[in-house]
Amino acid sequence: MKKLLFIGLISIVIFSCKKEGQKTYPESILAGQSSGTGVKYIDILPDDTINPINSSSKDYLIDLNHDGITDFKLHAYLFQAPGFGYTSRTIIPFNDNEFVFAGVDSTLVDTISSSVSINKNLNWTHMEGTLYSTSWDSQMSGYYFSGLLNGVNDKYVGTRIFVGDGVLYGWIRLRVIDGAIFVVYDYACTEEN
Numbered sequence: 001m002k003k004l005l006f007i008g009l010i011s012i013v014i015f016s017c018k019k020e021g022q023k024t025y026p027e028s029i030l031a032g033q034s035s036g037t038g039v040k041y042i043d044i045l046p047d048d049t050i051n052p053i054n055s056s057s058k059d060y061l062i063d064l065n066h067d068g069i070t071d072f073k074l075h076a077y078l079f080q081a082p083g084f085g086y087t088s089r090t091i092i093p094f095n096d097n098e099f100v101f102a103g104v105d106s107t108l109v110d111t112i113s114s115s116v117s118i119n120k121n122l123n124w125t126h127m128e129g130t131l132y133s134t135s136w137d138s139q140m141s142g143y144y145f146s147g148l149l150n151g152v153n154d155k156y157v158g159t160r161i162f163v164g165d166g167v168l169y170g171w172i173r174l175r176v177i178d179g180a181i182f183v184v185y186d187y188a189c190t191e192e193n
């Protein structure tokens, strides 16, 4: 019994020590939230435009929490030839970081409205996700597209990155423009307390 009590006491001491040194992390962020305790916000001034030239791609790297480690890559690609063409804009998570995808299709990036809570209850994936892609073929008279980010304003891509023992929730505000172009306005993520 004494032995049990001793082990119990030791466990309590170890547990409390751990708890004291432990960092805590906010469990959510609001889409578009740029201020408040535990929120790190970066406004890109002027906005960055990602514009690949024909038959090439252009990458844009984002380090959401500014720790020197890239968290996401935005990737734009354009190909066009007489009679057909293709564009794509995707997000590629690094280090198993994740973004919020739309419903059942894990390759489509969701668009989150301003002030909606980004938290663990959304659909998360670390796969490459499509922001918007198009293709056309004059012989088939077809124009095809996929992605939710076209023609929307003030919509956000929900993100989360994994650091040590914690999760940092965040968002990136983007807009797709004609062709293969897109614009990065700003981003934010939570930070440990």
Ligand SMILES: [Ca+2]
Binding pocket: 063, 064, 065, 066, 067, 068, 069, 070, 071
């Ligand atoms: Ca980082």
